[in-house]
Amino acid sequence: MYIVPIAWIYVALMMSVAEATNSNGTVLGAVMTFVLYGLLPVGLVLYIMGTPGRKRLLRAKAAEERAAWEAQAASPTAMAEPQPALADAPDTGGHAPADSVPPVGKKP
Template sequence: MYLVVIAWLYVVLMMAVAEATNSNGTVLGAIITFLLYGLLPMGIVVYILGTPARKRALRAREAAEQAAYDAEQAALRGAAAASTAPDAGSEAPAAAEPPGIAPVRKEP
């Protein structure tokens, strides 16, 4: 893609040089020729042809951000699950029981 852009800019540069060195041409005309026939159209072409690459880069950045967010959330869930896990006796943690009420059990 860039080879075509470079070739076209070379052709337009030669057109501008011919405009500037012609007996009834001007340097201002050469500058306008280079800008309007060269830089402006090639800037638009490069922008349009570069759109798929920009979209891929955007999707890759969003996927990386989502993966980092998911890893952070998994780490937070793992830490929260470890702190509120029931004890080995299969009883609820003390924080889950209302304060001041004793547990009621059957008499043996």
């Protein structure tokens, strides 16, 4: 799977070496050639090729969290004591927030 990106990096490296050693070439031009023709395209292709794997990991993590939540909800002690992570979080009650500050210009 990685043979094509490795080969492309090699070709871009050889292009940049040829530009650096040419009588009209510069080292800055060689570096720009390697970055613009080698690193950026290969990085983009590898990122796009890795998308299915990242999605698979996210789905597996979500399924694991859902299974843990269902196991916790099914236990008999789940309703007896509040969980510290959920009890300390704001607005987890599912109710609309109360209007604690009256609007400006209106008397309570």
